Amino acid sequence: MALYTGALSLSKDPHPEFRILLLSAGESLDELHGELIKASIDDVNIPYTALSYTWGDPSNPGSIVLNAGHRLPITRNLEAALRQLRSTTGPLHIWVDAICICQSNSEEKSFQVGMMRSIYLSASQTWVWLGPSSSDSDNAMDIVQEFHNRDLSSDELRLVGRGVWDGIGNLMRRTYWTRVWVIQEVLSSRRVYVWCGCRQVDFECFVKLEEIRRDFAFRHIPTQPFATLLSNWSLNLQIVRGGRAPLFEWMADTHKFEFTLPRDRIYALLGLSSEDSRRAIVPDYSSRTSDTLLAVQATAHYLMQQKRLLPLQSGFYKKADGLNLPSWVSDWSTSQAGYVPLVFESAYNACGQYTTSTPRFLPPVDHPSSCLENTSLILKGVIEGEIQTAIPMPEVPLYNGTDTDADLESRRLRREVTRSTCRTWKELDDRESDNNQPGVRNMRYEAFWRTVIADRLLDGTGPPGPEYGRYFQDWQAAIDSDGATNFRNAAVSHCAGRSFIRSRDGRLGLAPKSTRVGDIVCLFHGGDVPFILRPFDSGRYGFVGEAYIHGVMQGEHAGKLGGANLRDFEIL
16 A cells, blocks of 8 residues: 555664554544654654554444545544544544554564564553443443442442443443453553543553452453453563463463454464564464464474473364364364363373473474474374273353353353263263272272362362262262362363263273274373374374373373383374
């Protein structure tokens, strides 16, 4: 586009440049006008505001007139934001991605996306735009401000009317809280203010609101993806400023957020990630890098960086058909909601002393950028067993809407389906096992109840004490107790998206729902948990996913990883 050429062309080296919009003053109904100027990210001498917003529906666009005559189409949501936020007396220096980046130039878009963390960090402030005001939003914003200013007691909160809670709930239903790009924008910023229509509050007001929602008002305020970040806001800020978190950890923690392009799932979080991740993966919106290749490179990067197999424990519950990914590559473009990986810190140690993985690839690669779309993964390990029985937990879709009653009913149904299915699993195991001897029967019973919770409680602590065998009975008998509730919560979480399995040598376990009879259980160097592979006639394997296998999770069989049966597995 001619607007972005000539004097407004951006330089990458030696001092990367970006554009700032000088938004002209005007009244709310006046046409939008502005001028684009350039600045160096290494030496920003113009105080500016960064805008964090959602683009909205691109059909029926509005417009802004730039640099004396260039009319640029913009979405109606952005048009409404700029009309509200501009000054009536003088120009506003503001950075807006849809205007300051030439969206039709894939090369410029790629390197500007790589600078976004620096752009938000260099801004004097960031304004979050939730959208235009509605009939109840002004009052809701005022109440959110009041909640932050006053430390209200539970009794005072109970006096808040239903209409007020509904208005606050509608604020939290705004699309802004669901988009993956806004995570980096807010966490990278120095100071953040939230706008809805003409009302403005400090972002910390919404951090306080999440505390109230979690402790008191969870029935009134819907849980949006952003709630998890708000509940640990101070810690998340420390992590970002310390640059410590690998890319895959951010991706695992934000799997419920929405995005437009599959690659945005990765690029939107790069700025929050460790320097190693930012060096290994460079944003590229050209046709040179497909979404499939990017996913291969990202998974290979984490395997090479960590020397452990944690990335093979996430992103496999569901995969998009169109990407045609190698079986060992995580798919982060598809929501993994409903599946909780067995990745709690130090929860398991199936590999024993063999904690380091040295993954190899075919064709050989020395850097993630050398990967191809069909690159194979080679791991060192041993076969632990073969699957004889696999019975999946019926899927109960998670409710993703904002109706609190519908959400509660979905959770109730999920709990009941889990309880009845676990009863069916237990009956099957009783039929297939030799439980005539009391000692054997007691050992088998303990193996079963520990298996259906993966020997861990909901928060990852464990192994739980023997009293949980009684709590399992209470749960099955619908006896209400704190212990039964704890067992139920752990079972619902760990059984979702999984199958109950028995190996040919009688071991019990939980494995991905897609596990089949004839699949094999393997232990690998660097693997905290066992994994399920699918043998192919070619002698190579398909990757199915992580597994809990009772009796091998704490290194009981890890000695095999140093024995004569250690071999390479090529995974396609």
